[in-house]
Amino acid sequence: MRKAFLALAAVATLASVATTAQAADYAIDPTHTFVTFEIDHFGTTTNRGRFDKKEGTVQFDRAAKTGKVDISIDVASINTGTDAFSKHLQSAELLDAAKFPKARFVSEQFVFNGDKVAEVVGQFTLLGKTQPVTLKANKFNCYPNPMLNKRETCGGDFEATIDRTAYGLNYGIDWGFAKNVRLVVQIEAVKQQ
Template identity: 35%
Template sequence: MNTLLKTSLALGGLVLASSPLYAADYVIDTKGAHATIEFRIQHLGYSWLNGRFNKFEGQFSYDEAQPNNSTVSVEIDTTSIDSNHAERDKHLRSGDFLDVSEFPKAKFVSTQYSDNGDGTASLAGDLTLHGVTKPVVLAVSKIGQGDDPWGGFRAGFEGSTEIKLKDFGINYNLGPASETVYLNLSVEGIRQ
């Protein structure tokens, strides 16, 4: 093999080895019910209201060797809000809160993943809710990864953040204790 060909192959190998092309792409397993988006907000400062969104989908790309190249995208069906009370859910879907007839989807798209080197990370991104897009940062923990019993490979993460309702144009007044929503996400992805 001549020197030029050897050099070309070596350079090509270096480019491929350093490329983010080796990042694995995952689909969030919402069909198997291995992912949740839950929320928590105080009710008048007297108790906690807990709920979730039953329908969402998304994907992420994760490279264990270069985690800062990771990306995430999630779309949430806001009509699927579920606080375990039908009348309250109707009110949450109304123009007082999510206005799902006007804004049936919410979306999160990551802009930066910053690995802390200890299984935790900060995930920055843009959250679009109620027609307003704002930057948010999630505290993320890697739960684990590995082969599943069906011949696939999975990776799981959890994340949390908090948002102010008024930042997203939701101004219904439930008092100062109820201005912040705490979001918790738990996702298991199936490698594609």
């Protein structure tokens, strides 16, 4: 009887540990998170810009090597450093920010290389169209943030190349503008209490 009780207690303890070991919630730190783009300009230069407003959440479990991401980007916050160019990108000819105010990346699949995140596989929505996108990690790390009372902060530098025409973003294709756009995502997220 005593052995059965001890076995039952051990199972209950393990079940309790298993149910409490969950992915932790992290909030995107907008001061350390940037979404930028690069696109070739007639093989001569590279046009660059960034989106200044973004928000989102991350669920991350290093032990289980799992995670989820949901990031929204305010399309009207595009900033190229040149007002006229930024306004043109916001227009109906290109990103149509009035009709499609948000772009969004959602993922439920993290790919690990050892203990480090190597890729985040998900879906990217732009101009109302959703396509698969894999963000490849150039860097990834978690650290006790000294500026936030040592709260765990995780993040990295990620990149992907998308075909903009897959989203219906065809402006300038007939003139020879490039269709491939390089996205660079620098992200840090702070563990929530």
